[in-house]
Amino acid sequence: MTPDGGIRAQGVRRSFGPVHAVADVDLVAAPGRVTALIGPNGSGKTTLLLMLAGLLKPDAGTIRIAGADPVTQNYVARSRTGWMPDVFGTWDSLTAREVLTTVAAAYRIDAAAGLARASELLELVHLSELADQPAHVLSRGQKQRLGLARALVHDPDVLLLDEPASGLDPRSRVDLRVLVRRLAAEGKTVLVSSHVLTELDEMADDAVFISRGRTVATQSVADGDRPREWRLTGLDPEALTARLDEDGPAYRKEPDGPGVLVELTGDAAAAALLRSAIEAGIDVSSLAPAGGVLEQAYLALEEERR
């Protein structure tokens, strides 16, 4: 990773009067990777993204966006950042195409190039058919997609997406995931905030957990060495548990289902467990990770805090 690429935030703080919205956040998001920003409601995600987008001044700490400091080099930082806010306001009487050409003009792109870029982006977010409809007839999910297109108008190096998937239908969620992965593959830095963890699981490479305005953990999603829970079910649950008691890893019964939960480290361990069960004549009907990596990590953190 180049020292000036991506997002680097250190010791960032911001309070609104007596409320410490962001108390102490460290965050690194590398170019070419998708970083998830995870935290409960009110944990300071949106405030942090406003600071990263160059709209809000941090009380303390340093931020670098693609090498530029949004406080002292705000214009340069803004030119490299694409920001999609969580509350999507739009110019209701403008058509989707006009929204994008206006934003292109605001990014100082000349009119002809702006028009071409608008058509390209409308195609990308599947809004071409609605391109000349006023924005107020768009549904929430369609507005959300228009908001994503708006953040991409000036081809930014760094993308800040605040709850991008809220209001999207399943098809659009898949499209969003594919698009975000593609942008990362092009070398862009993508920071996605959300509290819908299953969707981040498939999208993110890294995760930063924040809670009450502080960074509480950083981890890699693809990290295979980390133990995680797997869900194992058999046709005969009694035989399965008997077998595990006899020779197998520690397990606990699933509280609301017929299966058991086993903690395993890596895919190889799961394969080995499955083989040994079949060799012992147990009819295994499924073995799969229980919940997402991020969900487990998140719940574990919640647990620690209590």
Added chain:
Amino acid sequence: MSVDVEVVESAQPDGVVPGERGTWSLSWHGLRTVAVLELRQRVRSTRWKTALIVWFLMVGLITLLTTGAFSILSGDQPGSDEPFGGTVYSIVVGFVLFLGLLVAPALSSGAINGDRNAGTLATLQVTLLSPAEIVLGKLAASWIAALAFLVASIPFLVWALVGGGVNWLALLTTVLMLALMLGVVCAIGLGFSAIVSKTSGSAVLTYLTVGGITAVLPILFGLLVPATTTTESVRVWDVEPGYTWEETTAPECEWQTHEVDVWHSERTWWLLAPNPFVVVADAQPLNGDPEQLSEEGNMLAVLQYGVRYARTGDTGPQDWCSGYVMDGNTIQPDSPVEPVKVSDQLVWPWGLGFDLLLGAAGVVVAVNRLRVPTAELPQGTRVA
């Protein structure tokens, strides 16, 4: 938009750093982008068109009614071909300005806080537009909208001019001053819309400010009359003592000293200057004879002479003797007291200057509020 091929600094996808632009950087491209965005939204709202039509009908109605009324009045006096244009003209101008002062705050006082509440302000702030471009673009849009109302009233102003009695040059100065006044009110509204979070709040504050310079300051001027009136010994060119007015010979005039109440309006005239009606009235070319003002009924000219006399104020010696008419002859035609000259006592540059400063203050406040990154947020507002 699509035929526009103006070359501007294009986006730099290859990562070349564009030059740093500060809070006050301005470009024609940026201004136009914001103004076009604002005007597009305004033009598409039906409310605005309705307002324009209602305006046209109201000004038309007033013009028709005043014209009709004065035609009948002058028709009652046979042989009278007194031009009544001055009266109609001044009524129409006053009415247009009055309505304009009501409409302009509504056009601009929601420009910033309205966008903030709708969540569209921050989406402009993150782009490469500077705060000054956003504010001045919005000001231009609301001013153009206000000027549309002014343009809709021009046919009636011209119609009133055709009635005669008013210098054609007056149309030019009047329209120019009306336009500037509407621009000032728009700028004040914009300033308040950047400070206050609710659009109704900023509208009220704008109306209060406009009301302050239009009504409160003149009332203050009136209330200060006792405070600015002093009893002084004044040299008076007076009738000789003991003259009874029953004699057949004209009185001799002579210098005497009297204790007289003198109103020093030259100390407080500036309270009248910022009033938009005063600015519009005083900027027109001075025409006619002050003696005939009351007969012509051009209220703008009356106002003009009024404020200029107020600015001139106390002029020293007074003449109580000259000008009496006896047996068809004016007695003592030559007076040693210089008549008051008001032609060079301009009031409007001061008033206009003050109003423009108010407008500029509104713009500066708004630009400072839109500065990013934001250090402090106004109470009860969100960034996005």
